[in-house]
Amino acid sequence: MTMLLAVRDLRVSFPGATGPVYPVDRVSFELARGETVALVGESGSGKSLTGMALLNLVPAPGEVAPGSSVSLEGTEILKLRGEPLRRIRGARIGMVFQDPLASLNPVISVGDQIRETIQAHLPLGRREARTRAEALLAEVGLAGTPEGYQRYPHQLSGGMRQRVMLAIALAAEPDLLIADEPTSALDVTVQAQILTLLEGLRRARGLTVLLITHDLGIVAGRTDRVLVMYAGRIVEAAPTAELFAHPAHPYTAGLLGSLPRLRGPRQPLRPIPGQVPSPGDWPAGCRFHPRCAKSFAPCREEPPIVEVAGGHHMRCWLGKSGDSA
Amino acid sequence: MIRWLAGRLLQTLATYALAVTLLFIMMRLTPGDPLAGLSDERPLPAEARELLRRRYRLDQPVLTQYADFLAGALRGDLGVSIAQHGRPVTALIRERLPATLLLGTTALAAMFGIGIAVGVLQATRAGSVTDRVLGILSLTAYATPSFWLGLVLTWALAIEWHWFPVAFMHAPLLDPDAGWWVRLTDLLWHLVLPVTTLTLVSFGAVARYQRAAMLEALGLGAIRTARTKGLRDRSILWHHAWRNSVGPMLALFGLWLPLVVAGSVFVESVYAWPGLGTLAAESIGSRDYPVIMGVAILVSAVVIGGNLLADLLHGWLDPRLRPSQ
Numbered sequence: 201m202t203m204l205l206a207v208r209d210l211r212v213s214f215p216g217a218t219g220p221v222y223p224v225d226r227v228s229f230e231l232a233r234g235e236t237v238a239l240v241g242e243s244g245s246g247k248s249l250t251g252m253a254l255l256n257l258v259p260a261p262g263e264v265a266p267g268s269s270v271s272l273e274g275t276e277i278l279k280l281r282g283e284p285l286r287r288i289r290g291a292r293i294g295m296v297f298q299d300p301l302a303s304l305n306p307v308i309s310v311g312d313q314i315r316e317t318i319q320a321h322l323p324l325g326r327r328e329a330r331t332r333a334e335a336l337l338a339e340v341g342l343a344g345t346p347e348g349y350q351r352y353p354h355q356l357s358g359g360m361r362q363r364v365m366l367a368i369a370l371a372a373e374p375d376l377l378i379a380d381e382p383t384s385a386l387d388v389t390v391q392a393q394i395l396t397l398l399e400g401l402r403r404a405r406g407l408t409v410l411l412i413t414h415d416l417g418i419v420a421g422r423t424d425r426v427l428v429m430y431a432g433r434i435v436e437a438a439p440t441a442e443l444f445a446h447p448a449h450p451y452t453a454g455l456l457g458s459l460p461r462l463r464g465p466r467q468p469l470r471p472i473p474g475q476v477p478s479p480g481d482w483p484a485g486c487r488f489h490p491r492c493a494k495s496f497a498p499c500r501e502e503p504p505i506v507e508v509a510g511g512h513h514m515r516c517w518l519g520k521s522g523d524s525a
Numbered sequence: 526m527i528r529w530l531a532g533r534l535l536q537t538l539a540t541y542a543l544a545v546t547l548l549f550i551m552m553r554l555t556p557g558d559p560l561a562g563l564s565d566e567r568p569l570p571a572e573a574r575e576l577l578r579r580r581y582r583l584d585q586p587v588l589t590q591y592a593d594f595l596a597g598a599l600r601g602d603l604g605v606s607i608a609q610h611g612r613p614v615t616a617l618i619r620e621r622l623p624a625t626l627l628l629g630t631t632a633l634a635a636m637f638g639i640g641i642a643v644g645v646l647q648a649t650r651a652g653s654v655t656d657r658v659l660g661i662l663s664l665t666a667y668a669t670p671s672f673w674l675g676l677v678l679t680w681a682l683a684i685e686w687h688w689f690p691v692a693f694m695h696a697p698l699l700d701p702d703a704g705w706w707v708r709l710t711d712l713l714w715h716l717v718l719p720v721t722t723l724t725l726v727s728f729g730a731v732a733r734y735q736r737a738a739m740l741e742a743l744g745l746g747a748i749r750t751a752r753t754k755g756l757r758d759r760s761i762l763w764h765h766a767w768r769n770s771v772g773p774m775l776a777l778f779g780l781w782l783p784l785v786v787a788g789s790v791f792v793e794s795v796y797a798w799p800g801l802g803t804l805a806a807e808s809i810g811s812r813d814y815p816v817i818m819g820v821a822i823l824v825s826a827v828v829i830g831g832n833l834l835a836d837l838l839h840g841w842l843d844p845r846l847r848p849s850q
């Protein structure tokens with residue numbers, strides 16, 4: 201598989217009371233063309249900010265720190281400004297967000313919000329772009345009729361709005377789709393419909409997908425690989441099946457342990473004690489060690505990245521001592 | 526839609542009827558005598574006074590006078606001026622209205638044009654030096670009394686430097702047979718200072734509202750989506766952000782619209798501009814009841830109509846406010 205996106209040492213800084221804080225701190229990963237990868241973490245882990253940084257859209261006053269690199273087939277996105285950057289957004293990388301009502305423009309018809317995306321990137325006239333927008337509406341399962349085109353976001357249900365967001369994100373035929381909690385604001389039944397739609401669109405277009413979520417439940421069976429993020433860092437990366445079968449990092453094990461299971465013997469849920477510290481309060485060494493049941497002396501030092509199995513890495517001292525969790 | 530519009534119109538008419546009644550009552554509650562000014566400082570002989578009271582029907586009960594006024598107004602007859610010895614009020618208004626319309630429309634367009642541009646510029650650079658300097662300048666201008674600014678501009682630009690005429694709408698010595706081009710440039714030349722004065726003292730209000738509304742609009746999730754879609758900056762700024770900020774601007778526009786017919790008493794006085802503003806001020810001073818009422822019903826019609834227009838425009842620009850089909 202050829203590499204589509206390579207992220208190296210991505211750091212996002214925000215001004216803090218005592219100097220800059222780094223909610224995303226030296227994150228590195230790669231996405232192969234056609235791959236579906238989940239970026240999993242709790243609120244405050246930095247996963248959404250990582251997604252925004254891939255489009256060079258870190259909200260002010262945050263900024264991408266020097267030395268960070270996001271390379272899309274050799275093009276360094278973080279160095280782009282103006283028109284070349286605009287040509288990446290939407291055209292090479294599309295994005296959908298958690299809350300489709302807040303993300304759509306309330307005063308522009310949904311059809312026009314798709315059409316303008318097409319016209320921003322493809323050399324099409326208004327009429328052709330409109331025809332294409334209607335086809336996209338039909339493709340995401342909405343009426344591709346003039347009436348469907350003319351509807352406004354407030355006239356649609358949550359699931360329909362997220363379908364519109366998907367149509368917008370795919371309007372200019374991007375290679376990569378970043379889906380940031382695409383189903384978290386939706387009812388469970390609608391969640392499944394949207395995920396099925398996403399899977400269909402991915403297959404039909406050969407999309408590469410980065411699925412950002414806090415919900416491990418939607419990751420299994422739908423993704424090729426999982427990146428687990430904690431306190432601004434990726435702590436474990438593994439093929440999805442491998443991660444669910446053999447979680448190596450105590451944090452990942454904790455996440456899985458706090459998920460209710462339908463099969464197997466009944467066990468009480470084991471939540472991870474405490475919560476993610478905020479970026480200014482990250483402990484030295486392993487950032488998870490104050491909440492970790494297995495922490496021991498070396499955890500106060502920066503943990504090494506160890507390969508647990510083929511393609512399965514984690515950032516933890518346990519791997520070093522040979523005691524895999 | 527039709528039902529909603531009919532209801533809204535009915536509501537507007539009821540408001541208008543109430544406003545006209547209150548105006549009439551308040552005018553008659555104000556102390557003063559319309560006949561006092563007719564004989565300069567000398568007392569009016571009792572017979573002459575009685576004659577005039579009968580002639581202007583001031584001897585009738587106030588309720589009868591109100592009924593007479595309403596009956597006349599519905600026929601398009603606003604009675605005759607007392608201070609100007611029986612000249613029809615409609616003729617007086619028709620004579621003064623064009624000057625005020627010209628000044629008011631030009632000033633309204635200029636203040637909203639400049640105010641919107643300044644407010645949008647400030648919002649896009651919120652917190653910068655440009656933002657602060659423009660904020661101070663527009664607030665200072667807004668806090669400046671119009672008559673004082675008018676006098677200063679007249680002194681500097683008209684009396685000292687002779688760039689613009691001191692007063693009036695036309696040069697007094699202009700050849701009455703001059704061509705239309707000469708008359709037009711002469712008119713525009715006389716228009717510059719009054720329009721500048723009105724615009725300078727009022728654009729600050731527009732700019733402040735626009736800055737706040739635009740800042741709020743720029744923070745919408747829809748703007749983040751517009752950026753991730755790769756739209757051009759101009760489209761993001763105006764088509765996406767500005768259209769979401771028009772609500773307060775339309776409300777403000779509805780409030781300022783009466784300027785077009787009411788004019789500005791101070792500015793019209795400083796520049797001896799022959800408009801309705803000065804007519805209103807004169808008629809209030811001399812308790813010229815019919816003229817006061819004539820101007821007042823015209824102005825309140827525009828006040829109420831302006832608000833209706835603002836509501837209709839807002840519904841047109843924001844589909845969420847349209848009555849559901």
